[in-house]
Each structure stands twice: as C-alpha cells, then as structure tokens.
Amino acid sequence: MSTSTTVLITGASTGIGAAYAERFAARGHDLVLVARDITRLEALAARLREHHAVNVDILPADLTQNADLAAVEARLRDDASIGTLVNNAGAAQSGSFIEQSTDSVAQLVTLNTTALVRLASAIAPRLAAAGNGAIINIGSVVGLAPEFGMTVYGATKAFVLFLSQGMSLELAPKGVYVQAVLPAATRTEIWERAGIDINTLTDVMEVGDLVDAALVGFDRREPVTIPPLQDGARWDALQAARQGLLTQIKQSQVAERYLANA
Numbered sequence: 001m002s003t004s005t006t007v008l009i010t011g012a013s014t015g016i017g018a019a020y021a022e023r024f025a026a027r028g029h030d031l032v033l034v035a036r037d038i039t040r041l042e043a044l045a046a047r048l049r050e051h052h053a054v055n056v057d058i059l060p061a062d063l064t065q066n067a068d069l070a071a072v073e074a075r076l077r078d079d080a081s082i083g084t085l086v087n088n089a090g091a092a093q094s095g096s097f098i099e100q101s102t103d104s105v106a107q108l109v110t111l112n113t114t115a116l117v118r119l120a121s122a123i124a125p126r127l128a129a130a131g132n133g134a135i136i137n138i139g140s141v142v143g144l145a146p147e148f149g150m151t152v153y154g155a156t157k158a159f160v161l162f163l164s165q166g167m168s169l170e171l172a173p174k175g176v177y178v179q180a181v182l183p184a185a186t187r188t189e190i191w192e193r194a195g196i197d198i199n200t201l202t203d204v205m206e207v208g209d210l211v212d213a214a215l216v217g218f219d220r221r222e223p224v225t226i227p228p229l230q231d232g233a234r235w236d237a238l239q240a241a242r243q244g245l246l247t248q249i250k251q252s253q254v255a256e257r258y259l260a261n262a
C-alpha cells in the first residue's frame with residue numbers, strides 16, 4: 001500500500017491517460033482508472049500493480065452517459081484518499097461545422113466540457129476543505145485560437161483553459177493546485193477516432209514526452225503548461241496583453257467608435 005494520495009485519471013486506458021497512470025504509479029501513488037474499455041483497463045491495472053506495487057482500482061465508465069458520470073462523481077466526492085484528479089478524457093472531431101451532425105457535436109461538448117466540469121466540481125469542495133490536492137485539466141493549443149476544421153473541438157478546449165484559470169484563481173488560495181495542460185498534436189488514438197490518419201501529420205509529439213513535460217510543470221505548480229511552446233515568454237506576453245485590454249473596458253461608457261455621430 002502506497003502512502004501517497006490516490007490519483008483518479010479519466011480516459012486512462014490509452015494515450016495521455018495511460019502515460020499519466022504509469023508516471024503516477026512510478027511515483028508511488030495508488031490509482032483509480034476511468035475509461036470505457038474494461039479489457040484495456042484491467043490489463044493496464046495488472047501491469048501497474050506488478051511493476052510498481054501500488055493499488056489500482058478500475059472504474060469503467062462512459063462519461064457521456066449520466067449514470068456512469070454520476071458514479072465517477074460520487075467516487076470523487078466520497079473517497080477521501082483521492083487527492084488528484086486528471087481530467088483527461090476527451091474526443092476530437094474534424095470537418096466543417098455544417099457537415100457535422102448536431103448530435104455528434106453535442107456529444108463532443110458533453111464529453112470535453114460538461115463531464116470535465118462536473119468531475120472538477122465533484123472533487124473541488126473536498127480538496128478545498130482539506131487545504132490541499134490538485135486538478136489537472138487536459139486542454140489543447142487548438143483552444144488558443146480558432147483553427148479551420150476544428151471549430152467545436154477548439155471551443156471546448158478554450159473552455160477548459162478558461163475554466164482552469166478561473167478555478168486556479170479561486171482554489172490556489174485554499175491550497176488546491178489547478179493545472180491546464182495544452183498539448184499540440186500528440187501520438188494518441190484520438191486522431192483515428194476523429195477520422196484523421198496520424199501518419200499524414202508531419203510533427204507529432206510522443207505521448208511519454210508530453211506527459212513528462214507536463215509533470216515538470218506540475219512539480220513547478222504552473223497554472224498553465226504548454227509543452228510544445230518553445231518560447232514561454234510568448235505566453236506571458238499574451239496574458240499581460242489580456243490584462244492590459246481589460247484596463248480599457250469602461251463598464252458605463254460606450255466606446256467612441258460606436259457612437260452614432262462618430
């Protein structure tokens with residue numbers, strides 16, 4: 001039995017989630033692994049138990065289904081041993097907005113935003129009351145600016161970034177660390193599921209490299225970690241520009257360019 005807090009990871013059966021499971025197990029953390037594929041979850045759990053001598057529970061769930069989502073929420077609320085949530089489960093969808101079905105984009109939004117915020121909401125009050133813990137939300141660089149063919153996906157990832165930054169402002173003073181991780185193209189199954197051949201992409205980061213870099217940011221307690229961004233000062237400048245823009249907003253006064261006689 002490990003002495004560290006338990007980490008619950010969604011989308012844990014493959015890709016980024018499985019890499020997080022491996023890394024946290026190596027650090028001595030017990031795990032709760034959440035994903036749809038029970039066979040893959042069981043295989044991963046068995047391997048991690050054997051290699052790292054940690055306790056690994058599996059919680060099969062489809063986070064677009066209310067009953068499954070409620071079960072994971074209950075575990076986060078009630079299991080006091082869980083000190084870290086890795087909100088990794090997500091999907092992508094390519095193609096033009098008008099070609100995507102209404103149901104398919106709604107399901108994408110449900111998984112990438114609604115499920116993520118519900119799980120964060122389920123654990124955050126308990127962590128705040130305890131005065132410690134962490135929530136890692138996996139976003140995307142696509143959430144930084146609209147990208148052709150990824151409109152809805154990019155919008156969900158912009159939500160993840162904004163939510164994470166707001167949560168950080170609220171929860172950091174209470175001892176809870178919130179990290180947004182923004183990968184670029186990473187070698188995972190999300191591409192195949194979105195109907196994109198990953199071999200057609202020229203620059204793709206390996207998933208282990210992405211998670212190792214994200215954990216450097218985690219250990220440094222960065223609010224936003226962008227492993228593929230080569231010049232970190234660019235992010236700082238963007239944040240400073242946003243704050244500067246906010247100083248120009250006068251709530252009771254219409255800008256001169258919008259006056260009828262301008």
